Amino acid sequence: MSKEYNPKEIESKWQKKWEDDGLYQANIDESRKKFYALTMLPYPSGDLHTGHWYAIAPSDARARFKRMQGYNVMFPIGFDAFGLPAENAAIARGIHPREWTYKNIQNMRSQLKRMGTMVDWRREMISSDPKYYRWTQWFFIQLFKHDLAYRKYSPVDWCPQCNTTLAREQVHGDDRHCERCSTPVIKKDLEQWFFKTTNYADELIDFSQIDWPDRVKTLQTNWVGRSEGADVVFKTEDGDDLTVFTTRPDTLWGATFMVLAPEHLLVDKVTTDEQKEAVGKYREDAILKTEIQRASVDKEKTGVFTGGYAINPVNGVRIPIWIADYVMMGYGFGAIMAVPAHDERDFAFARQFELEIIPVIQPEGESFDGKTMPEAYVGPGLMINSAQFNGTAVTDDKGRKNPGLDKVIDWLEKEGLGKEAISYKLRDWLISRQRYWGAPIPMIYCEDCGWNPVPDKDLPVVLPDDVEWLPTGESPLKLHPTWKDTICPKCGKAAIRETDTMDTFMCSSWYHLRYLSPDYDQGPFDPKEYDYWMPVDLYTGGIEHATMHLMYTRFFHKALRDMGVTEGHEPMTMLRNQGMVLGEDGEKMSKSRGNTVAPDELVNKYGADTVRSYLMFFARWDLGGPWNSQGIGGTERWLYRVWTLYTDPAEGSKPADGVMRDIKRDLHTALNNITRDYEQVEFNTIISTLMELLNNLVLAKRNGAANSPEWRGILETYLLMIAPAVPHIAEELWTEVLGNEYSIHTQKWPEADTELMAVEEITLIVQVNGKLRDRIVVPVDITREDAEKTALASPGAAPYLEGKDIRKVIVVPGRLVNIVI
RNA sequence: GCCGAAGUGGCGGAACUGGCAGACGCGCGCGACUCAAACUCGCGUUCCCUUGAGGAUUGUGGGUUCGAUUCCCACCUUCGGCACCA
Numbered sequence: 001m002s003k004e005y006n007p008k009e010i011e012s013k014w015q016k017k018w019e020d021d022g023l024y025q026a027n028i029d030e031s032r033k034k035f036y037a038l039t040m041l042p043y044p045s046g047d048l049h050t051g052h053w054y055a056i057a058p059s060d061a062r063a064r065f066k067r068m069q070g071y072n073v074m075f076p077i078g079f080d081a082f083g084l085p086a087e088n089a090a091i092a093r094g095i096h097p098r099e100w101t102y103k104n105i106q107n108m109r110s111q112l113k114r115m116g117t118m119v120d121w122r123r124e125m126i127s128s129d130p131k132y133y134r135w136t137q138w139f140f141i142q143l144f145k146h147d148l149a150y151r152k153y154s155p156v157d158w159c160p161q162c163n164t165t166l167a168r169e170q171v172h173g174d175d176r177h178c179e180r181c182s183t184p185v186i187k188k189d190l191e192q193w194f195f196k197t198t199n200y201a202d203e204l205i206d207f208s209q210i211d212w213p214d215r216v217k218t219l220q221t222n223w224v225g226r227s228e229g230a231d232v233v234f235k236t237e238d239g240d241d242l243t244v245f246t247t248r249p250d251t252l253w254g255a256t257f258m259v260l261a262p263e264h265l266l267v268d269k270v271t272t273d274e275q276k277e278a279v280g281k282y283r284e285d286a287i288l289k290t291e292i293q294r295a296s297v298d299k300e301k302t303g304v305f306t307g308g309y310a311i312n313p314v315n316g317v318r319i320p321i322w323i324a325d326y327v328m329m330g331y332g333f334g335a336i337m338a339v340p341a342h343d344e345r346d347f348a349f350a351r352q353f354e355l356e357i358i359p360v361i362q363p364e365g366e367s368f369d370g371k372t373m374p375e376a377y378v379g380p381g382l383m384i385n386s387a388q389f390n391g392t393a394v395t396d397d398k399g400r401k402n403p404g405l406d407k408v409i410d411w412l413e414k415e416g417l418g419k420e421a422i423s424y425k426l427r428d429w430l431i432s433r434q435r436y437w438g439a440p441i442p443m444i445y446c447e448d449c450g451w452n453p454v455p456d457k458d459l460p461v462v463l464p465d466d467v468e469w470l471p472t473g474e475s476p477l478k479l480h481p482t483w484k485d486t487i488c489p490k491c492g493k494a495a496i497r498e499t500d501t502m503d504t505f506m507c508s509s510w511y512h513l514r515y516l517s518p519d520y521d522q523g524p525f526d527p528k529e530y531d532y533w534m535p536v537d538l539y540t541g542g543i544e545h546a547t548m549h550l551m552y553t554r555f556f557h558k559a560l561r562d563m564g565v566t567e568g569h570e571p572m573t574m575l576r577n578q579g580m581v582l583g584e585d586g587e588k589m590s591k592s593r594g595n596t597v598a599p600d601e602l603v604n605k606y607g608a609d610t611v612r613s614y615l616m617f618f619a620r621w622d623l624g625g626p627w628n629s630q631g632i633g634g635t636e637r638w639l640y641r642v643w644t645l646y647t648d649p650a651e652g653s654k655p656a657d658g659v660m661r662d663i664k665r666d667l668h669t670a671l672n673n674i675t676r677d678y679e680q681v682e683f684n685t686i687i688s689t690l691m692e693l694l695n696n697l698v699l700a701k702r703n704g705a706a707n708s709p710e711w712r713g714i715l716e717t718y719l720l721m722i723a724p725a726v727p728h729i730a731e732e733l734w735t736e737v738l739g740n741e742y743s744i745h746t747q748k749w750p751e752a753d754t755e756l757m758a759v760e761e762i763t764l765i766v767q768v769n770g771k772l773r774d775r776i777v778v779p780v781d782i783t784r785e786d787a788e789k790t791a792l793a794s795p796g797a798a799p800y801l802e803g804k805d806i807r808k809v810i811v812v813p814g815r816l817v818n819i820v821i
Numbered sequence: 822g823c824c825g826a827a828g829u830g831g832c833g834g835a836a837c838u839g840g841c842a843g844a845c846g847c848g849c850g851c852g853a854c855u856c857a858a859a860c861u862c863g864c865g866u867u868c869c870c871u872u873g874a875g876g877a878u879u880g881u882g883g884g885u886u887c888g889a890u891u892c893c894c895a896c897c898u899u900c901g902g903c904a905c906c907a
Binding site for chain 1: 824826827832834835837840841844846848861886887888901902905906907
């Protein structure tokens with residue numbers, strides 16, 4: 001048999017057979033350990049692009065590896081099918097978003113199948129299906145009933161391009177642009193639905209139960225932005241409470257003025273008649289500025305004195321109240337105590353407006369003078385000018401760990417002047433969207449009864465088909481003549497529906513639960529399936545969702561736990577991120593740049609196995625990198641050479657001396673390394689090890705190995721090793737060439753034999769002063785003494801030793817001898 | 822400014838306990854095959870020079886060590902995130 005390798009033919013043949021046989025169906029099997037492998041679901045944008053392949057194909061290889069290891073593996077896929085592009089296509093081209101979406105899904109589904117994945121298609125979910133979003137809506141209602149969803153009127157981020165509000169997480173970069181369309185967002189005052197993500201701030205930064213990349217953990221930790229400190233109650237001269245949050249209560253004695261955000265509620269009250277005009281003007285300017293864009297960091301501080309004064313509760317000192325836009329209404333209380341001696345921003349402000357600066361922390365050997373200090377001092381030291389606390393040590397530590405803070409907070413609490421407090425940058429999740437193509441928020445507003453959820457029996461609240469998709473800034477559902485009219489579920493009187501839809505991140509927060517039982521109608525998922533499959537054992541996807549999807553889904557599970565829906569509170573035990581495949585020019589792939597690589601064309605040209613293995617091989621998976629259209633020839637050649645190895649007749653007669661021993665050692669060493677690399681989700685070295693091993697196999701064959709009775713076993717093991725990465729060629733060679741029983745993908749992953757890995761001889765490295773001088777082949781079990789003797793006498797080292805005193809000889813058994821002179 | 826990741830040949834990258842730097846692949850060079858080319862196969866390929874039992878070399882500079890890509894300190898560059906967060 002010496003058939004040519006024809007990937008096109010064998011790939012479609014096996015894909016069909018695998019599907020017909022249901023080879024990859026994942027069913028509960030209590031006798032086997034489960035493994036839930038999950039990759040982030042794609043948005044059905046029309047075509048599967050290289051990024052999809054990069055995310056899915058190596059993840060599929062990893063899932064196949066776990067399957068061969070004996071795990072019952074579920075590797076599902078679905079579509080994140082709600083979202084703006086569908087609606088924009090409707091506006092631009094007059095196609096219904098549903099039609100556009102489902103056509104794309106159909107296309108992408110067949111593209112996905114050409115990849116040769118082990119996806120169990122019976123478990124597919126589509127988030128825009130009513131049978132799916134019925135449960136998205138049900139979850140919303142559960143959150144509402146448990147006080148985790150609420151409605152609030154507040155200034156919110158609005159994307160003028162997408163014509164909808166956004167969550168804080170979906171506003172990116174220093175120009176505060178929309179995550180989807182990159183248009184800078186503006187502020188609007190609107191009443192919107194929020195989820196109480198802030199309830200879980202502390203839990204969200206606890207990663208003790210999960211194995212996630214440090215990068216993601218850091219991003220989420222920074223996003224939550226926990227600060228420890230104290231709330232301190234100042235009084236205005238009128239006697240109103242003016243509470244501030246501070247991380248530095250130890251510097252309270254150095255507070256020489258206060259600053260309110262321009263929007264702060266007390267501004268009007270504290271402002272004196274003389275200052276009214278200036279304050280009013282500043283406020284107007286500040287509000288305008290927020291509309292355009294709030295201040296860059298390095299600009300000069302601006303602000304206005306209100307004319308009012310506050311009393312510092314720790315020492316009774318009267319200090320002026322200013323307003324300035326460097327204080328944000330959205331954080332803490334929208335008001336600060338300013339300690340210019342020990343805060344850079346307050347310092348800059350004080351110098352700008354010639355306000356008093358009183359140092360209250362001083363390192364030993366220094367003597368600060370508020371009038372001459374060149375900058376704020378933020379380091380450790382001893383408290384001064386602070387009454388009974390003088391001499392208390394202040395360190396660099398945050399919160400209670402810092403002795404100065406600890407003592408002052410205790411004292412504040414005892415005196416009733418303030419209390420320990422923690423502040424977060426995390427905001428509640430704004431989920432209302434003024435768009436059509438999303439899950440309707442299942443709430444009804446009645447003049448008498450207020451907001452009530454749609455009764456369970458009326459779910460899903462179905463999206464009507466007959467709407468106009470005009471980008472008006474109002475939800476298209478609102479403009480529908482009848483859809484919003486309904487009756488109040490409480491009193492039965494005429495009422496209206498919520499016409500906004502949900503953020504699509506709501507849909508993707510729980511999709512991994514729907515795969516468990518996509519057709520289940522007694523609840524969002526079948527508890528039996530949940531108990532068996534959850535949690536996700538390995539989740540793979542891009543890092544761009546670190547502070548969006550990956551945070552939302554963790555929030556979701558913590559909320560589900562508190563609502564009694566599930567027990568687990570971490571959805572994904574292990575997370576690994578892939579990088580991005582860039583264009584050959586090193587830039588992000590985009591149609592407008594013309595540097596995209598179409599996976600369909602690659603598959604036509606090379607076959608799926610070559611594309612799969614090249615994606616695993618060409619870069620570190622977690623980093624990604626530029627595509628190289630020449631490089632793919634390397635994995636193509638590898639597979640052709642694999643084919644030749646199995647189909648060309650044996651050479652020579654008998655294996656030469658040591659050939660079989662050497663090739664078995666190579667085989668098992670490679671197996672050992674590949675097993676480890678799969679476990680560690682490091683794909684590039686898997687392929688390079690397989691290539692290297694093939695080179696050795698070719699060599700061994702040339703030296704007669706193919707005439708050994710052991711050769712067949714070696715060939716079988718090699719096929720098992722390549723099977724997860726290149727499933728088609730492995731199956732073809734396994735069944736059609738070796739004539740083994742179908743299917744290779746139900747075979748067991750081989751185990752590395754450590755005895756066969758052992759070597760009898762090693763190359764002893766001889767160094768003189770750490771420099772390589774010789775290599776000598778010696779028995780592996782050579783004694784220290786013999787190794788030393790051999791090294792000292794070695795021809796490479798001897799000349800360097802002549803006439804020198806040998807000070808020391810380091811012998812590392814099995815590795816090297818270092819002679820120090 | 823703060824937080825994080827990464828810097829190794831012409832390129833992607835490897836080196837998994839501190840012990841042979843450059844595995845594997847691309848590219849390139851030479852050779853075989855061919856009328857010729859492509860494919861394929863074989864050999865070579867870190868750099869430098871005064872070409873040898875030579876020297877240098879993992880972003881830069883220091884340190885620890887018999888020995889450092891690996892550990893420590895300082896700095897530089899690139900990328901990502903946050904950004905007046907009190």
